[in-house]
Amino acid sequence: IDYIKQNDIDMIMVYKNDRIHRSLYNLLAMIYDLQEYNVALVSITEHFDTSTPQGMLFLQMLGSFAEFERAVINERTRNGRIARLNDNRWVGGKPSLGYKVNKHGQFEIDEEEAKIVKDIFKLRSKGLSMTKIGAKYGFSKQKVDYIIKNKNYIGVFEYQGKKEKNEITIEIEPIVSKYMWNKVNKNQ
Incomplete structure (x- = not known):
């Protein structure tokens, strides 16, 4: 955001949205910060652009899936550690x-x-x-x-x-x- 404030930036391009945040809350907070400066977030592989209402909806859906994926990975990892410990x-x-x-x-x-x-x-x-x-x-x-x-x-x-x-x-x-x-x- 500091870099955006100091430079003339129109958009930020990412390869994939879940590389930025796996928390929907953090992702949306970042997007709203970017919108204050009229900066769009564009994903190359997921084909969305936050400068459009459809792009924002798609981003929110992808953000929800990224957060869900993170929760599932954490749960599996947690259960795996507990199982290993229970087996000494x-x-x-x-x-x-x-x-x-x-x-x-x-x-x-x-x-x-x-x-x-x-x-x-x-x-x-x-x-x-x-x-x-x-x-x-x-x-x-x-x-x-x-x-x-x-x-x-x-x-x-x-x-x-x-x-x-x-x-x-x-x-x-x-x-x-x-x-x-x-x-x-x-x-x-």
Whole structure:
């Protein structure tokens, strides 16, 4: 819109309408902003032009379908993540230090990394500062703090799905004992 205000623009051409917005509300808000400056939105592949009433109607229909498609994709993705978690399988991202994901999508301990995790807990239980522990491994103090507070290491993987609006907890193989985890975390 700032670019349109500063330049003499008659129309914006897009390949496909859903590349702009998949929310009908946001799409229409943008169109109304464009209309304030007499700028039309034209789609090359969908053959509509918002400068005509028919083009606006067609755009609204396409916008509704784009929003519906986004909702269906989100629902399928959400349900897929929940199903994977219910099968004790990883849902994505990078596993915590000390773990890897096997070809079946399940957590396994990475023995080399697990040694580092165990050493971090051992050093912290002896009173070594997080800064000094981090320096030993090239980690920041924040990363050491994250490792120490991470319940994965006592065999608890918690998933707080923002889109799913749920909290799922699965059991994984622990790297440190609950006693050690509690000992290190009680003084935090």
